Amino acid sequence: MNPQLLELVNAAASGKRPHFFGDADVDRLLAIVWAMAGELAVTRERLDTLERLLAERAVVQRMDIDAYRPDPQAARERGEWQMEYVARLLRVLQQELDALRAASGEGGRGRTTSD
Secondary structure (H helix, E strand, O other): HHHHHHHHOOOOOOOOOOOOOHHHHHHHHHHHHHHHHHHHHHHHHHHHHHHHHHHOOOOHHHHHHOOOOOOOHHHHHHHHHHHHHHHHOHHHHHHHHHHHHHHHHHOOOOOOOOO
């Protein structure tokens, strides 16, 4: 995974995170769901555009897309993308963990030996 990208994805905004519900866990879950919904909406729109353009120009039909199986390199690239995607979705949890560690003097990111 690209370390610079991961750092950028996990960059925290200044100020406190707003809370809308009485339970902070619900706020965290809602932040994850909205991040996922945004990612999915953009992806779906782009996919629809590509499928329509390809079919309109008789380059590839939708059934060809359904039948596609990735080669090892494509599978590797997809796996890397999926890891980065999950990091973006779980960013709210990582930021809170980082803040807790900073407050307790642990510092550092990622897993500790006690995790």
